[in-house]
Amino acid sequence: MTRHDLKVGAYALVAVVLLGFVVGKAAAPPSQDLIATSTPPAFGGDARADGGGPTVDGIPGWVDLYVNDYQNLLDDAAEAALRADLIELYDQTGIEITVLTISEMIAYGHAGTIEELATKTFNAWGIGNAQRNDGVLVLVSRFDRAMRSEVGAGFGTRL
Numbered sequence: 487m488t489r490h491d492l493k494v495g496a497y498a499l500v501a502v503v504l505l506g507f508v509v510g511k512a513a514a515p516p517s518q519d520l521i522a523t524s525t526p527p528a529f530g531g532d533a534r535a536d537g538g539g540p541t542v543d544g545i546p547g548w549v550d551l552y553v554n555d556y557q558n559l560l561d562d563a564a565e566a567a568l569r570a571d572l573i574e575l576y577d578q579t580g581i582e583i584t585v586l587t588i589s590e591m592i593a594y595g596h597a598g599t600i601e602e603l604a605t606k607t608f609n610a611w612g613i614g615n616a617q618r619n620d621g622v623l624v625l626v627s628r629f630d631r632a633m634r635s636e637v638g639a640g641f642g643t644r645l
Contacts, residue, residue, distance in 0.1 A: 544595040544603075545610045546588055557587040557628045582614045583622040590629040600627055604636040614638045
């Protein structure tokens with residue numbers, strides 16, 4: 487392993503641990519006042535007229551390249567700090583890590599596993615460099631109490 491590999495692994499680990507902590511802390515059973523009344527907008531701002539919702543084939547939309555915290559699991563300061571760390575990682579290594587939090591998979595019409603949704607979202611969003619296939623998606627589904635880190639095949643066994 488090179489220093490570069492260790493640094494990328496460390497950033498990914500920090501993001502996963504931070505989100506795991508937040509999800510564990512915020513994973514109260516859903517009640518009507520906690521469930522989001524709307525879902526995130528579609529890719530790049532192509533939201534439906536009714537305020538958002540699932541996009542084509544049940545893929546959540548994105549607004550920000552680095553952090554899409556649709557469940558507000560991170561306070562503003564934590565979100566800004568995480569975004570700054572992910573931007574710094576990209577500037578130093580060229581590797582994109584994207585964080586996505588959703589209420590539950592069924593809100594996007596997905597009744598399968600979180601692995602399937604993460605892979606589908608990772609590929610649809612085109613995370614990472616296309617030639618190197620080195621992006622990372624950290625997906626947190628709050629009320630499913632599930633989390634998945636989807637890593638591009640370009641990493642091989644380095645992470």
